[in-house]
Amino acid sequence: MVSKTEETQLNRLENQVDNGGGGAWEYLCLVRKLKVRRSEKVLKYGLSILNDPKKRSALGPEEWTLYEQLAIAAMDCQCLDVAKVIHKRRVAMAKAQGNISVAIEWLNKYLEIFMADHDAWRELADIYLSLQMYKQAAFCYEELLLSHPTVPLYHLTYADVLYTLGGLENLQTAKKYYASTIDLTGGKNTRALLGICLCTSAIARLSKGRSKEDKESPELQSLAAKVLEKEYKQRAADKLGLLTSALRSLKI
């Protein structure tokens, strides 16, 4: 509960800022302290500080607090675009300062609300990959594939992540996604074609000694190899020899 004096103080400050008398940051601090809800004013004054580089740097470490307060106010006012920008700046700052776990936490919070933001999913995936958290990165790509099922890059990278995770099931799924990448890109995507060959080879190695039903059909791999050889012959003939030996070493 806010006391009468506190409310008067708040209103006086609000008037002051409204009439160009400064004190925006003091106002924001008071709103936070009293835990009152004045989101429109908070948003207006907060953005004026944020958009002024001098005022922003004068905040020092308090900049974080401003972002948090603004983000909540923005969402309260249904200013989702502003909320998005603020969230993204927070994450960028956390990353720039090397605060990776904070960046992950905030990206996750952001995505709970703005789950359609594919740039954010990719950014989160990239962070997970840099920490070798492949399962979590795979999850991000699964979300991306759900909402954007025809973007070849997502199929390709998802396949790469699964291959890196390893294990028979992941390799078999990776192979499917390399195949869908090839489908979506007109059949000549070098990375996907090589991915098919890598998967087939790895699956064969893992399946040694298993029953015949688990054996992969070799057509897809030989088809991929043929396309690769043709492409290299036409466009990178000096590297054809290297490609051929690489494919040979994978067929085992």
Next chain:
Amino acid sequence: MVAELKYEISQNAYIKLVLHALKHKTTAVNGILLGRVNPQNDSVVEITDSVPLFHSNLALLPSLEIALIMIEEHYGSKGLGIVGYFHANERFDDAELGIVAKNIGDHICRYFPQAAIFLLDNKKLEALPMGKDQSPVMQLYIRDASKNWKLAGPDGGSRLVIKEPAANAVLSDYISSEKWQDVVDFDDHLDDIKKDWLNPELFK
């Protein structure tokens, strides 16, 4: 006592890697070091060439596996092998050897047990045009007896040298002329196979 290994990198191998890092300032990049143990002095590892690898998704295996197969095949026929790994972190003030670099380094050690990791030293690189420092803008990491990657000690500066003393002057020149634009890495090759990761014309 076994003499500590010294690493001597050729000017071209060195410059290629730094230019690659400068071409992709906002992401981490990596590369492979090629060379051999000096036939006249087996306490020196000569790095005679380098191949810039990737500027995206450094932690994913498929492209790395293909690259290593092709690189080994090409250089093997010249009597050279993979002797180390180069890494440049994404952030300017990140001077740590991260987990991806360590894991790739470990993998490279299977090719060559005394493999080293060279980590780009951003602060040194920034100071380059202003000074006359002839030492490389890289830090040397080697594995200790427990296979942990350790920064080569305070005398580490003398364990990693550039063969040609004027290399940093040449590098500074190239930086001024924005030569990094001409560097091709393995990522570029996979995106367009016409692009040659051997960079045959780079220093002509």
